[in-house]
Amino acid sequence: xxxxxxxxxxxxxxxxxxxxxxxxxxxxxxxxxxxxxxxxxxxxxxxxxxxxxxxxxxxxxxxxxxxxxxxxxxxxxxxxxxxxxxxxxxxxxxxxxxxxxxxxxxxxxxxxxxxxxxxxxxxxxxxxxxxxxxxxxxxxxxxxxxxxxxxxxxxxxxxxxxxxxxxxxxxxxxxxxxxxxxxxxxxxxxxxxxxxxxxxxxxxxxxxxxxxxxxxxxxxxxxxxxxxxxxxxxxxxxxxxxxxxxxxxxxxxxxxxxxxxxxxxxxxxxxxxxxxxxxxxxxxxxxxxxxxxxxxxxxxxxxxxxxxxxxxxxxxxxxxxxxxxxxxxxxxxxxxxxxxxxxxxxxxxxxxxxxxxxxxxxxxxxxxxxxxxxxxxxxxxxxxxxxxxxxxxxxxxxxxxxxxxxxxxxxxxxxxxxxxxxx
Numbered sequence: 376x377x378x379x380x381x382x383x384x385x386x387x388x389x390x391x392x393x394x395x396x397x398x399x400x401x402x403x404x405x406x407x408x409x410x411x412x413x414x415x416x417x418x419x420x421x422x423x424x425x426x427x428x429x430x431x432x433x434x435x436x437x438x439x440x441x442x443x444x445x446x447x448x449x450x451x452x453x454x455x456x457x458x459x460x461x462x463x464x465x466x467x468x469x470x471x472x473x474x475x476x477x478x479x480x481x482x483x484x485x486x487x488x489x490x491x492x493x494x495x496x497x498x499x500x501x502x503x504x505x506x507x508x509x510x511x512x513x514x515x516x517x518x519x520x521x522x523x524x525x526x527x528x529x530x531x532x533x534x535x536x537x538x539x540x541x542x543x544x545x546x547x548x549x550x551x552x553x554x555x556x557x558x559x560x561x562x563x564x565x566x567x568x569x570x571x572x573x574x575x576x577x578x579x580x581x582x583x584x585x586x587x588x589x590x591x592x593x594x595x596x597x598x599x600x601x602x603x604x605x606x607x608x609x610x611x612x613x614x615x616x617x618x619x620x621x622x623x624x625x626x627x628x629x630x631x632x633x634x635x636x637x638x639x640x641x642x643x644x645x646x647x648x649x650x651x652x653x654x655x656x657x658x659x660x661x662x663x664x665x666x667x668x669x670x671x672x673x674x675x676x677x678x679x680x681x682x683x684x685x686x687x688x689x690x691x692x693x694x695x696x697x698x699x700x701x702x703x704x705x706x707x708x709x710x711x712x713x714x715x716x717x718x719x720x721x722x723x724x725x726x727x728x729x730x731x732x733x734x735x736x737x738x739x740x741x742x743x744x745x746x747x748x749x750x751x752x753x754x755x756x757x758x759x760x761x762x763x764x765x766x767x768x769x770x771x772x773x774x775x776x777x778x779x780x781x782x783x784x785x786x787x788x789x790x791x792x793x794x795x796x797x798x
Contacts, residue, residue: 376682377437380405380412381423381453382444385709385742385761386667390442390681391415392740393674397682404436410752411741423448426456433462440465442685443643446523446664450476454643465685467643467663471634474641475663478521478559488633490626491657493517493650495561501546504558508538515563519660520545522554527716529600531563564650564657567612570669573627574684575645576693577634580627581684582619584676584700585609586669588648592716594793601716602758605794606707607769608672612651622649622656642688671740671761672705706772706795707763708780712743713787715757719743720787725752725759727783736765737779754785769795 376399380391388411395403395415403416406429412418419436421428423445433441441457443449443466452469466472474481479497484490498504508516518541520528528551532538545555572583587610592598626647634641646662646669665673674681679699687693712719721743731739740763743756762780766772773795780790 376439378403379438379441383407383409385740386670387444388740389670389674393681397680409741410744410746467641471641472663474661481661488629490629493561499557509535517561519559520551520555521557524551524554566650566652569649573645574688576688576691581693603668604709604791606668606672607795608705668707668761671707671763676701703765704769704772706776707761708776710760710790719757723754723786725785730782738763
């Protein structure tokens with residue numbers, strides 16, 4: 376089989392790496408890819424927004440299966456376009472992916488189908504949103520841009536002044552573009568966060584191992600929200616026994632029932648971010664694709680073939696599928712550019728990658744990288760690399776990941792030093 380991976384981040388590198396290991400895969404193409412994916416297969420210099428060119432490439436390279444990485448491609452209807460042209464593709468339709476690209480839509484879906492989530496209100500006018508915040512009897516409040524904002528459109532406001540600043544940035548200054556024209560304002564849930572991934576074939580859900588993302592830029596969960604500064608699987612504070620049945624009972628089963636009630640077919644990867652509250656798990660948001668950087672710890676733990684899982688999801692045949700997982704832990708450290716997440720500085724040479732080639736149980740997943748004509752690998756995005764390591768314990772995986780990350784250098788490199796702290 377020939378495969379096409381859409382996207383250019385660390386998630387896409389991890390997907391390409393894992394799928395290329397399948398005995399059934401002949402060649403992997405990535406559009407547009409990065410310096411890491413270029414070492415696995417062939418990069419195609421095509422924007423994921425250029426659907427005509429992507430379809431032409433799928434025909435020209437005899438692609439048997441396309442896998443969508445980024446959320447914006449799903450929101451733009453790439454799955455609908457490929458399926459209409461008779462091409463096999465992994466990911467939900469634009470209508471189903473609205474559960475991610477509109478937080479207001481997702482909130483309404485959860486309320487109607489009894490899925491536990493934070494109490495919230497939606498606003499499309501600045502004055503109404505500001506008045507609601509000023510009248511709030513409880514702080515902090517969470518203010519979210521309704522649309523896609525590359526993981527950065529969430530602000531926790533500690534008081535009315537911070538709420539006004541956030542609302543102005545989103546609704547009047549359009550800091551997140553059209554994504555912030557409408558906002559969701561919700562109560563701030565308390566407890567440890569947890570990332571859950573489940574393959575959904577429309578009728579059933581196959582839960583994958585848990586992971587924990589670290590969204591804030593700085594140590595101690597300080598600084599601005601980012602797309603993710605690192606992950607651990609399993610989480611440091613692993614939920615108690617009975618957590619997985621509770622997720623199925625309170626979240627996944629009502630989700631599937633809601634899809635049937637609404638006539639909304641969903642086949643792909645559902646990634647609900649959860650807050651583990653004293654009242655049980657509650658959904659912070661829905662994502663309709665593999666997480667980044669969660670994928671970079673989940674796939675190294677998957678010891679069986681990924682390809683049959685994707686095919687069974689597309690075909691509605693997840694019943695009886697039992698993937699095999701490494702019992703060891705995994706930690707991924709994100710190395711980011713200077714200035715990230717606001718204004719990352721690009722074009723800086725990355726050194727030390729060769730020193731990790733062949734390292735046992737260590738994987739370097741490229742994100743914002745490109746290879747120059749002279750052979751140098753340079754930074755080309757905010758999040759540059761994800762250094763993942765496996766270990767018998769979370770502490771061992773963390774230590775190995777940081778030891779490997781220390782071999783890599785580029786000017787202005789920043790990363791969190793407290794991932795999986797307390798493991």
